[in-house]
Amino acid sequence: xxxxxxxxxxxxxxxxxxxxxxxxxxxxxxxxxxxxxxxxxxxxxxxxxxxxxxxxxxxxxxxxxxxxxxxxxxxxxxxxxxxxxxxxxxxxxxxxxxxxxxxxxxxxxxxxxxxxxxxxxxxxxxxxxxxxxxxxxxxxxxxxxxxxxxxxxxxxxxxxxxxxxxxxxxxxxxxxxxxxxxxxxxxxxxxxxxxxxxxxxxxxxxxxxxxxxxxxxxxxxxxxxxxxxxxxxxxxxxxxxxxxxxxxxxxxxxxxxxxxxxxxxxxxxxxxxxxxxxxxxxxxxxxxxxxxxxxxxxxxxxxxxxxxxxxxxxxxxxxxxxxxxxxxxxxxxxxxxxxxxxxxxxxxxxxxxxxxxxxxxxxxxxxxxxxxxxxxxxxxxxxxxxxxxxxxxxxxxxxxxxxxxxxxxxxxxxxxxxxxxxxxxxxxxxxxxxxxxxxxxxxxxxxxxxxxxxxxxxxxxxxxxxxxxxxxxxxxxxxxxxxxxxxxxxxxxxxxxxxxxxxxx
Amino acid sequence: xxxxxxxxxxxxxxxxxxxxxxxxxxxxxxxxxxxxxxxxxxxxxxxxxxxxxxxxxxxxxxxxxxxxxxxxxxxxxxxxxxxxxxxxxxxxxxxxxxxxxxxxxxxxxxxxxxxxxxxxxxxxxxxxxxxxxxxxxxxxxxxxxxxxxxxxxxxxxxxxxxxxxxxxxxxxxxxxxxxxxxxxxxxxxxxxxxxxxxxxxxxxxxxxxxxxxxxxxxxxxxxxxxxxxxxxxxxxxxxxxxxxxxxxxxxxxxxxxxxxxxxxxxxxxxxxxxxxxxxxxxxxxxxxxxxxxxxxxxxxxxxxxxxxxxxxxxxxxxxxxxxxxxxxxxxxxxxxxxxxxxxxx
Numbered sequence: 029x030x031x032x033x034x035x036x037x038x039x040x041x042x043x044x045x046x047x048x049x050x051x052x053x054x055x056x057x058x059x060x061x062x063x064x065x066x067x068x069x070x071x072x073x074x075x076x077x078x079x080x081x082x083x084x085x086x087x088x089x090x091x092x093x094x095x096x097x098x099x100x101x102x103x104x105x106x107x108x109x110x111x112x113x114x115x116x117x118x119x120x121x122x123x124x125x126x127x128x129x130x131x132x133x134x135x136x137x138x139x140x141x142x143x144x145x146x147x148x149x150x151x152x153x154x155x156x157x158x159x160x161x162x163x164x165x166x167x168x169x170x171x172x173x174x175x176x177x178x179x180x181x182x183x184x185x186x187x188x189x190x191x192x193x194x195x196x197x198x199x200x201x202x203x204x205x206x207x208x209x210x211x212x213x214x215x216x217x218x219x220x221x222x223x224x225x226x227x228x229x230x231x232x233x234x235x236x237x238x239x240x241x242x243x244x245x246x247x248x249x250x251x252x253x254x255x256x257x258x259x260x261x262x263x264x265x266x267x268x269x270x271x272x273x274x275x276x277x278x279x280x281x282x283x284x285x286x287x288x289x290x291x292x293x294x295x296x297x298x299x300x301x302x303x304x305x306x307x308x309x310x311x312x313x314x315x316x317x318x319x320x321x322x323x324x325x326x327x328x329x330x331x332x333x334x335x336x337x338x339x340x341x342x343x344x345x346x347x348x349x350x351x352x353x354x355x356x357x358x359x360x361x362x363x364x365x366x367x368x369x370x371x372x373x374x375x376x377x378x379x380x381x382x383x384x385x386x387x388x389x390x391x392x393x394x395x396x397x398x399x400x401x402x403x404x405x406x407x408x409x410x411x412x413x414x415x416x417x418x419x420x421x422x423x424x425x426x427x428x429x430x431x432x433x434x435x436x437x438x439x440x441x442x443x444x445x446x447x448x449x450x451x452x453x454x455x456x457x458x459x460x461x462x463x464x465x466x467x468x469x470x471x472x473x474x475x476x477x478x479x480x481x482x483x484x485x486x487x488x489x490x491x492x493x494x495x496x497x498x499x500x501x502x503x504x505x506x507x508x509x510x511x512x513x514x515x516x517x518x519x520x521x522x523x524x525x526x527x528x529x530x531x532x533x
Numbered sequence: 534x535x536x537x538x539x540x541x542x543x544x545x546x547x548x549x550x551x552x553x554x555x556x557x558x559x560x561x562x563x564x565x566x567x568x569x570x571x572x573x574x575x576x577x578x579x580x581x582x583x584x585x586x587x588x589x590x591x592x593x594x595x596x597x598x599x600x601x602x603x604x605x606x607x608x609x610x611x612x613x614x615x616x617x618x619x620x621x622x623x624x625x626x627x628x629x630x631x632x633x634x635x636x637x638x639x640x641x642x643x644x645x646x647x648x649x650x651x652x653x654x655x656x657x658x659x660x661x662x663x664x665x666x667x668x669x670x671x672x673x674x675x676x677x678x679x680x681x682x683x684x685x686x687x688x689x690x691x692x693x694x695x696x697x698x699x700x701x702x703x704x705x706x707x708x709x710x711x712x713x714x715x716x717x718x719x720x721x722x723x724x725x726x727x728x729x730x731x732x733x734x735x736x737x738x739x740x741x742x743x744x745x746x747x748x749x750x751x752x753x754x755x756x757x758x759x760x761x762x763x764x765x766x767x768x769x770x771x772x773x774x775x776x777x778x779x780x781x782x783x784x785x786x787x788x789x790x791x792x793x794x795x796x797x798x799x800x801x802x803x804x805x806x807x808x809x810x811x812x813x814x815x816x817x818x819x820x821x822x823x824x825x826x827x828x829x830x831x832x833x834x835x836x837x838x839x840x841x842x843x844x845x846x847x848x849x850x851x852x853x854x855x856x857x858x859x860x861x862x863x864x865x866x867x868x869x870x871x872x873x874x875x876x877x878x
Contacts, residue, residue: 342744366746374744383738385805390730397727398746405727448745 036099038063038227039084039115039196044093046083053079057093057253059246061196061227066218068238068259069231071248072271072328072493077231080248081198085110085117098195116189117198124185126174131155133173134188158187162224163217179210183217190221197221198229203237215241233329234510235264235531249273264531268327272495272527295353297487298370298456300339302348308334311348312513314506316456316489321482323490323498325526326508332491333375335508336460339489340372341365354455366399371449375460375491377438381445384434388424389415391433392447399452418447423473439470446477457481458489463497475501495523540799544814547797547847551821559828572701576824584820585708586611586767588813590787591794592719593763595812596756598795600736601804602656602663604757607764607791609674610645611784614768616681617641619689619778628691637694642765648674649761653754671788678780688777698774708770712813715766719759719809729807732756736804790819797847818847 039061046054054076061067071077082088084095086104095102097113104110110117124133131152132139139146140154155169163183173181182202189197199218203211218228218241230242238245239259247254247270254270295318304311309331316322324332337343339350341359350359352368359365362372374380382391393411400406406414415429422443424436433444442462449457459478463471478488478501492498498505499522507515507529515529555563566575590607597604621637622628648670655666700707723729734742735749742749767787772778796802797818798811822843826836849855 340744362744363746363748372744379738380741380744383734383741385737386730386733390734394730394734394742394747395745397730398748400727402727402731402752405725
């Protein structure tokens with residue numbers, strides 16, 4: 029803290045509130061940024077990182093709170109005003125035009141002109157100078173951008189963001205598509221910019237990178253400010269535990285899974301051998317036994333979702349294979365997976381789970397109907413019975429099968445998707461973050477369900493970012509970090525060990 | 534109280550408004566129905582008769598639009614189907630022979646199914662955006678139709694063929710019975726099998742449908758096939774009604790009227806829920822509007838402008854979100870990006 033106290037922060041945001049209909053995106057959040065530092069903003073999905081950045085860059089308005097820049101109160105109404113105030117942003121998706129030249133990309137919209145005519149030579153010269161002086165990059169700026177690697181493109185995006193008056197640079201996950209060497213190159217530039225006195229706000233999901241480059245860390249969770257820390261004084265494991273938080277103490281007593289049966293060697297159901305997908309998850313081996321609950325634990329972006337999707341054929345692997353014990357043939361598409369008895373509740377309910385305009389009943393029977401084909405329609409009476417039965421069994425609210433699914437709460441939508449798969453009686457149920465964004469009661473119900481399903485012989489692949497939950501339901505925990513399977517834990521699972529494995533280092 | 538929430542409320546209200554307008558403006562011409570030689574005659578009957586091809590095309594268009602697609606080629610398929618049938622009949626020695634008639638109908642429906650398959654494959658297998666994929670056939674189809682007719686207007690002299698488009702059954706135009714039959718088949722296919730569920734599901738959320746195991750490829754091919762079939766039958770009725778095939782003008786701009794009918798009927802262009810009954814009412818609104826414009830004596834050079842204006846008004850009145858959007862745009866005018874968020878949260 030000592031360095032922080034001596035100097036004046038260049039940017040100070042305090043008491044920031046921002047809500048969207050139904051969501052408190054930011055709830056009394058504070059943030060400080062000093063000149064000449066790299067400051068990491070950390071948090072899991074929905075923590076409010078993106079909202080905070082968008083508020084700062086004038087994309088969203090602020091409900092309440094103050095922003096001071098260089099000691100003056102400011103109100104930023106648009107990205108253009110943010111630029112003028114010296115705040116430059118490089119967003120997660122690089123939004124450059126690959127077909128234009130490097131120089132054109134840097135100066136697009138503010139080309140040097142005389143009498144409305146663009147001074148091309150002047151522009152190229154300036155671009156070259158900017159890249160050389162500030163980013164130590166000597167490339168031919170008259171070449172189209174697509175000629176260069178993603179890393180160079182990333183640097184060009186930074187060059188565009190840096191106009192002469194830039195005081196604050198925001199990098200939103202700049203490294204997610206870079207390899208190790210490219211990250212090194214980027215970090216070298218970031219250190220140089222830091223020495224030039226720039227204040228850099230850095231968002232990433234890679235823990236190693238946070239500790240490598242940043243001096244200080246601000247953590248958000250569920251739209252709330254958790255704290256601001258010196259990177260050197262915050263152990264990894266504490267960082268992880270602060271990001272994940274603990275709210276499951278509310279859940280009360282749930283029987284811990286298993287008992288006697290789990291010690292026995294389980295008969296294998298499905299096995300991944302060297303399965304991998306470039307840019308998503310490095311090749312891994314994983315065996316899931318009959319009636320076993322296997323959890324994938326790791327931070328956001330660690331590759332847990334990607335691994336789960338490979339098991340369902342939702343994404344195509346580019347190496348390795350998936351071996352099914354009961355049936356011949358592999359799993360190359362969701363349909364083949366379903367036919368092989370695999371079911372998948374995706375992480376993103378709204379875009380990949382529910383069909384929001386259809387009723388609860390229609391959503392529930394969808395997968396079963398798909399396997400029966402269009403000719404053999406499930407009779408309406410049977411549909412009603414199924415819907416009624418599962419609405420009751422899973423406690424879906426409101427208990428009306430003709431209600432449109434889009435009008436249900438997140439937790440109830442999740443139960444509808446669960447019901448959709450349970451009626452197909454799968455052998456393996458893949459649940460990707462089934463409890464995210466749903467209330468505590470519904471969470472407990474879903475956890476109980478997972479346990480009772482596994483006791484009846486169904487295997488479950490369970491992905492969650494909440495450690496208590498993972499520890500509670502699993503027979504075995506697979507830990508992922510930075511798109512790699514790093515550990516498999518069979519016995520004496522404790523939260524502490526899992527967290528240690530997630531944090532690594 | 535909740536009657537205005539029903540999906541047919543606004544289409545029916547619009548139709549009623551048009552009919553009401555005629556009641557005040559031209560009650561005699563519009564509402565008179567005469568019985569001549571056991572057949573019914575009158576403007577209302579004409580609307581049903583002349584509207585038949587449009588209703589058919591619009592029914593086919595509905596299921597395509599429900600999958601989030603669109604079929605611009607229906608007008609051309611109408612022309613091709615009529616041309617094929619008339620060509621076959623005109624080559625026959627006895628133009629009234631039953632065998633010839635069956636051959637003509639089978640040929641034109643067959644070729645339309647092939648064209649539907651072509652559209653379906655372009656959209657589902659090759660993955661071209663529907664509006665572009667069907668634009669190909671919309672343009673090329675006119676050429677094909679003219680190729681079939683050798684650029685001439687083929688005239689046929691067949692009472693049997695003429696019956697399809699201008700015959701009467703039980704005092705009503707025969708085409709009305711064709712429409713009822715196709716409508717019934719469409720309803721049965723989509724609501725008595727699981728096809729309707731699959732169509733709505735694929736149209737509303739393709740990626741969720743894929744993960745639920747629906748083979749969207751076959752669903753897409755099926756709807757384009759059906760749309761082609763509907764256009765072919767419409768083409769038969771049209772060419773039969775005038776006993777000739779005009780490759781150049783038959784079914785011209787039908788795709789636009791059909792899309793309009795679907796939208797007025799309450800089916801969203803973004804796909805998902807679809808309403809076949811709504812579509813039929815939508816087509817009737819358009820046909821009634823066209824007839825009304827002729828009857829009240831709008832100068833021919835501005836009929837299209839008047840039609841466009843009325844259609845615009847109809848669409849705006851129907852739109853629940855229209856007023857909401859206006860209000861919301863005003864409230865979030867300073868932060869355009871928030872509009873998106875507010876819409877999706």
